[in-house]
Amino acid sequence: xxxxxxxxxxxxxxxxxxxxxxxxxxxxxxxxxxxxxxxxxxxxxxxxxxxxxxxxxxxxxxxxxxxxxxxxxxxxxxxxxxxxxxxxxxxxxxxxxxxxxxxxxxxxxxxxxxxxxxxxxxxxxxxxxxxxxxxxxxxxxxxxxxxxxxxxxxxxxxxxxxxxxxxxxxxxxxxxxxxxxxxxxxxxxxxxxxxxxxxxxxxxxxxxxxxxxxxxxxxxxxxxxxxxxxxxxxxxxxxxxxxxxxxxxxxxxxxxxxxxxxxxxxxxxxxxxxxxxxxxxxxxxxxxxxxxxxxxxxxxxxxxxxxxxxxxxxxxxxxxxxxxxxxxxxxxxxxxxxxxxxxxxxxxxxxxxxxxxxxxxxxxxxxxxxxxxxxxxxxxxxxxxxxxxxxxxxxxxxxxxxxxxxxxxxxxxxxxxxxxxxxxxxxxxxxxxxxxxxxxxxxxxxxxxxxxxxxxxxxxxxxxxxxxxxxxxxxxxxxxxxxxxxxxxxxxxxxxxxxxxxxxxxxxxxxxxxxxxxxxxxxxxxxxxxxxxxxxxxxxxxxxxxxxxxxxxxxxxxxxxxxxxxxxxxxxxxxxxxxxxxxxxxxxxxxxxxxxxxxxxxxxxxxxxxxxxxxxxxxxxxxxxxxxxxxxxxxxxxxxxxxxxxxxxxxxxxxxxxxxxxxxxxxxxxxxxxxxxxxxxxxxxxxxxxxxxxxxxxxxxxxxxxxxxxxxxxxxxxxxxxxxxxxxxxxxxxxxxxxxxxxxxxxxxxxxxxxxxxxxxxxxxxxxxxxxxxxxxxxxxxxxxxxxxxxxxxxxxxxxxxxxxxxxxxxxxxxxxxxxxxxxxxxxxxxxxxxxxxxxxxxxxxxxxxxxxxxxxxxxxxxxxxxxxxxxxxxxxxxxxxxxxxxxxxxxxxx
RNA sequence: GGGCGAAUAGCUCAGCUGGUUAGAGCGCCUGCCUUACACGCAGGAUGUCGGGGGUUCGAAUCCCUCUUCGCCCACCA
Numbered sequence: 001x002x003x004x005x006x007x008x009x010x011x012x013x014x015x016x017x018x019x020x021x022x023x024x025x026x027x028x029x030x031x032x033x034x035x036x037x038x039x040x041x042x043x044x045x046x047x048x049x050x051x052x053x054x055x056x057x058x059x060x061x062x063x064x065x066x067x068x069x070x071x072x073x074x075x076x077x078x079x080x081x082x083x084x085x086x087x088x089x090x091x092x093x094x095x096x097x098x099x100x101x102x103x104x105x106x107x108x109x110x111x112x113x114x115x116x117x118x119x120x121x122x123x124x125x126x127x128x129x130x131x132x133x134x135x136x137x138x139x140x141x142x143x144x145x146x147x148x149x150x151x152x153x154x155x156x157x158x159x160x161x162x163x164x165x166x167x168x169x170x171x172x173x174x175x176x177x178x179x180x181x182x183x184x185x186x187x188x189x190x191x192x193x194x195x196x197x198x199x200x201x202x203x204x205x206x207x208x209x210x211x212x213x214x215x216x217x218x219x220x221x222x223x224x225x226x227x228x229x230x231x232x233x234x235x236x237x238x239x240x241x242x243x244x245x246x247x248x249x250x251x252x253x254x255x256x257x258x259x260x261x262x263x264x265x266x267x268x269x270x271x272x273x274x275x276x277x278x279x280x281x282x283x284x285x286x287x288x289x290x291x292x293x294x295x296x297x298x299x300x301x302x303x304x305x306x307x308x309x310x311x312x313x314x315x316x317x318x319x320x321x322x323x324x325x326x327x328x329x330x331x332x333x334x335x336x337x338x339x340x341x342x343x344x345x346x347x348x349x350x351x352x353x354x355x356x357x358x359x360x361x362x363x364x365x366x367x368x369x370x371x372x373x374x375x376x377x378x379x380x381x382x383x384x385x386x387x388x389x390x391x392x393x394x395x396x397x398x399x400x401x402x403x404x405x406x407x408x409x410x411x412x413x414x415x416x417x418x419x420x421x422x423x424x425x426x427x428x429x430x431x432x433x434x435x436x437x438x439x440x441x442x443x444x445x446x447x448x449x450x451x452x453x454x455x456x457x458x459x460x461x462x463x464x465x466x467x468x469x470x471x472x473x474x475x476x477x478x479x480x481x482x483x484x485x486x487x488x489x490x491x492x493x494x495x496x497x498x499x500x501x502x503x504x505x506x507x508x509x510x511x512x513x514x515x516x517x518x519x520x521x522x523x524x525x526x527x528x529x530x531x532x533x534x535x536x537x538x539x540x541x542x543x544x545x546x547x548x549x550x551x552x553x554x555x556x557x558x559x560x561x562x563x564x565x566x567x568x569x570x571x572x573x574x575x576x577x578x579x580x581x582x583x584x585x586x587x588x589x590x591x592x593x594x595x596x597x598x599x600x601x602x603x604x605x606x607x608x609x610x611x612x613x614x615x616x617x618x619x620x621x622x623x624x625x626x627x628x629x630x631x632x633x634x635x636x637x638x639x640x641x642x643x644x645x646x647x648x649x650x651x652x653x654x655x656x657x658x659x660x661x662x663x664x665x666x667x668x669x670x671x672x673x674x675x676x677x678x679x680x681x682x683x684x685x686x687x688x689x690x691x692x693x694x695x696x697x698x699x700x701x702x703x704x705x706x707x708x709x710x711x712x713x714x715x716x717x718x719x720x721x722x723x724x725x726x727x728x729x730x731x732x733x734x735x736x737x738x739x740x741x742x743x744x745x746x747x748x749x750x751x752x753x754x755x756x757x758x759x760x761x762x763x764x765x766x767x768x769x770x771x772x773x774x775x776x777x778x779x780x781x782x783x784x785x786x787x788x789x790x791x792x793x794x795x796x797x798x799x800x801x802x803x804x805x806x807x808x809x810x811x812x813x814x815x816x817x818x819x820x821x822x823x824x825x826x827x828x829x830x831x832x833x834x835x836x837x838x839x840x841x842x843x844x845x846x847x848x849x850x851x852x853x854x855x856x857x858x859x860x861x862x863x864x865x866x867x868x869x870x871x872x873x874x875x876x877x878x879x880x881x882x883x884x885x886x887x888x889x890x891x892x893x894x895x
Numbered sequence: 896g897g898g899c900g901a902a903u904a905g906c907u908c909a910g911c912u913g914g915u916u917a918g919a920g921c922g923c924c925u926g927c928c929u930u931a932c933a934c935g936c937a938g939g940a941u942g943u944c945g946g947g948g949g950u951u952c953g954a955a956u957c958c959c960u961c962u963u964c965g966c967c968c969a970c971c972a
Contacts, residue, residue, distance in 0.1 A: 006931090008931075008932065009932080010932095010934085184970095225972085226972065227972060228972065272972095273971090273972085274972085276971080278972060282971090283972080284972090289972075290970050291971095292970090395900095400899070400967095401898090401966095404968070405967090405968080494967085497967090498967095531964090531965080551934095562919095562920080563907070565908075568901090569965095571906095571907055571908080572907090573906095578934095579906095579921065580907095580921090582920080583921075585934060587934090588934085589934045589935085592931085592932075592934095593931040593932035593934095594931065594932080595931085596931050597931035597932080599931095647911090651908095652909085652911090655919070658919090658920095666931085666932085670931080758937060759937095761937085761938085762926070762937065765925090765926080767926095768926075768929075768937085769927095769929085795929095843916085844916095846916090847916060850916095854914095854953080862952075863951090864953075865914090868914055868953095871914080872914080879916095
């Protein structure tokens with residue numbers, strides 16, 4: 001009976017690559033292909049557009065991509081099947097710092113630095129690296145089954161996107177929203193570049209706070225300051241206290257003799273100081289601390305920069321400190337203070353310190369000339385879009401984070417002292433001193449001299465924030481732009497909410513006049529069993545390609561989707577891939593085998609339609625109880641799962657379909673239908689029609705989550721054209737056939753009876769091969785209708801109806817009070833049977849008691865909705881019926 | 896320091912607008928290679944739904960509080 005061309009174990013490796021190629025060749029991923037609507041008179045539905053968060057060109061596939069790409073693909077495939085022209089637009093990000101770091105490491109292997117190579121040569125090296133490896137990550141995404149439109153793939157350094165970057169820079173500059181200035185910025189001494197506030201990740205560290213005595217210039221005593229960074233004292237320009245702090249009033253206007261450097265600096269008053277903290281007196285280093293910088297500005301202090309770009313002390317400090325690393329300098333300064341008797345003390349101090357988000361080096365606040373974007377004017381409409389509901393977040397609470405970021409937004413430092421990226425489109429003329437901000441390269445200044453371009457490049461995110469329109473051709477007015485902007489949903493991890501998502505909203509509104517998407521779906525993070533984020537450094541990562549190779553992309557996708565409720569993380573065990581991905585793998589195999597069985601039994605016979613205006617449509621009268629039941633279940637599944645998909649409750653969609661396939665279709669319907677399927681009679685024809693269609697529906701519903709296996713099986717259904725694809729099949733609706741509650745109710749009785757007999761067989765250890773005789777107190781129509789099924793599934797020799805026999809035997813009571821008597825001969829033990837029934841009775845009695853209490857409560861009866869009260873009454877009646885039957889049985893047995 | 900979230904079976908988690916005999920997967924125990932599937936089938940065990948208060952006829956679900964873990968933000972040096 002089994003088709004030997006299908007192996008009993010699903011082998012994903014054998015089909016995935018080929019299938020992916022088939023989809024590509026058929027153009028299944030393009031939004032503008034021959035969709036069903038295109039021939040009709042109706043206007044095409046609004047396109048569904050997702051911008052893929054562009055992976056870094058240097059990226060290697062990890063589970064974070066696995067999750068992110070899977071979610072997007074599920075949504076894209078779902079909407080595509082529902083008939084919307086769907087564009088899922090992929091690209092890669094040049095990833096300024098990250099990529100430069102990678103290539104610098106390669107260069108270092110040759111014993112060189114980027115400075116040895118020079119800018120031009122280094123950038124050439126990066127390009128050749130990118131050309132060589134840039135597609136690797138995209139190829140890896142394909143292994144996951146991603147149905148992105150690769151024909152539109154962009155790279156953030158492409159000519160078009162570069163034009164968009166310049167256009168934006170110039171426009172913002174013209175509007176006065178881009179400016180250059182000397183401010184304290186976050187500096188990474190390892191990457192040797194400025195960073196934005198978002199790129200400086202604050203993390204708590206156990207530090208120390210030292211109390212240093214600064215001798216008064218008068219020679220009469222000290223003022224003691226508290227600092228977490230003693231080394232910066234070499235650049236101190238003042239000591240500041242709160243103006244109302246009486247302790248220091250006598251000292252105001254005096255000055256101190258700064259130890260080690262022997263400079264005299266004033267003692268000043270400023271509101272910014274908290275008298276409660278530390279000693280109440282603060283040393284002020286305007287060049288190395290943002291607050292100090294502000295205080296310095298208020299008091300006209302001249303900042304003294306004491307560090308080199310790589311955070312070593314420079315020539316402004318006494319010779320013995322020059323060239324020291326900042327941490328070494330810290331030790332030396334403390335040492336000297338101690339030797340001089342000027343160290344008042346030291347305490348442990350836990351505080352937040354900024355770290356470079358690329359290399360984790362401690363950030364050095366640094367005073368330097370940088371370019372900034374004035375953000376407040378851009379943030380206001382972006383915040384309004386959220387407040388007015390034009391933009392929503394899933395989960396909702398993420399919206400608050402977005403809002404508070406927008407409300408407290410600070411200017412964005414966009415210049416980077418890197419070589420890899422979009423060079424700042426500004427030219428300086430040394431001849432006449434003119435600064436030119438231009439869309440095009442400036443070869444010659446108006447004064448005739450040759451200007452030099454700004455050395456810096458732009459923050460990577462300065463190109464990413466434009467992607468929703470720059471990737472569609474902006475600033476050109478392209479057809480794509482008109483058609484696919486604004487997009488629909490953005491799917492990403494919460495980590496880049498501010499880096500990317502929030503900024504895209506601002507850019508979208510500023511340059512396109514509309515939010516770039518109406519929904520932001522922020523999914524969780526993949527973590528290990530200790531809830532640690534998976535990372536290369538911890539070595540707790542899972543290689544998705546390894547999982548795909550072993551268990552298939554579908555197994556990975558299903559597992560990830562099924563374990564990801566909205567707003568929660570995905571926990572996987574890197575040490576036990578088999579167990580981690582068992583749900584997906586097992587389910588894929590189950591589907592495979594159900595399919596194998598069904599396809600074998602369908603052969604090449606086309607099944608009759610269950611619904612529709614066809615002459616050979618299956619009529620309701622032709623259906624048996626089980627048929628009506630599974631069709632009803634199938635309809636429910638379609639309704640529930642479709643609803644879940646639209647609400648981004650993908651895990652619910654997954655589990656709804658899973659349980660339909662496994663519990664309803666495989667465990668019950670297929671088992672029920674086997675005799676009919678083996679036959680060639682008319683009953684078989686109906687069973688084939690029902691199983692064929694419900695299985696097809698399940699495949700379609702599941703396709704967004706498990707694309708490969710569903711397509712493979714779907715294509716093998718009878719009558720498929722060779723180039724047909726499940727991707728182009730219409731999303732299922734209800735069969736609108738035989739939908740009636742009675743089928744559900746009646747078939748449940750059948751399931752209950754079978755379950756009760758199986759349970760007793762197991763408890764009494766009846767040999768699997770041995771059949772038993774059963775007598776049911778009531779001959780329900782459902783029992784008669786499914787008698788064969790019942791006898792087969794419960795291994796019953798004879799099923800009769802009537803009053804239970806009085807002699808000892810095993811007994812069960814169904815929920816409606818129907819009693820079952822199972823003749824087991826010697827196996828029956830009256831004592832054990834009494835105990836069993838007693839335990840049952842006990843359980844039911846407790847339920848009855850609680851129901852009676854509830855219904856006896858006048859408050860409940862009076863206040864609860866009538867339907868609820870009615871339901872509780874019905875439950876009580878049912879329990880009482882069961883209890884009565886159990887008591888009677890016990891009486892008969894003489895318990 | 897400010898804001899937010901979570902705590903449910905051995906593990907990972909569902910349980911969405913208060914009414915369930917509190918569920919799933921994995922793991923565990925028992926019996927089965929029953930001709931789709933041992934990545935399987937059948938049966939089974941395990942929860943004072945973190946502690947304490949409250950609202951309500953009724954709370955895993957709403958409120959308060961405590962404890963413990965997370966996340967986001969933050970210029971107390």
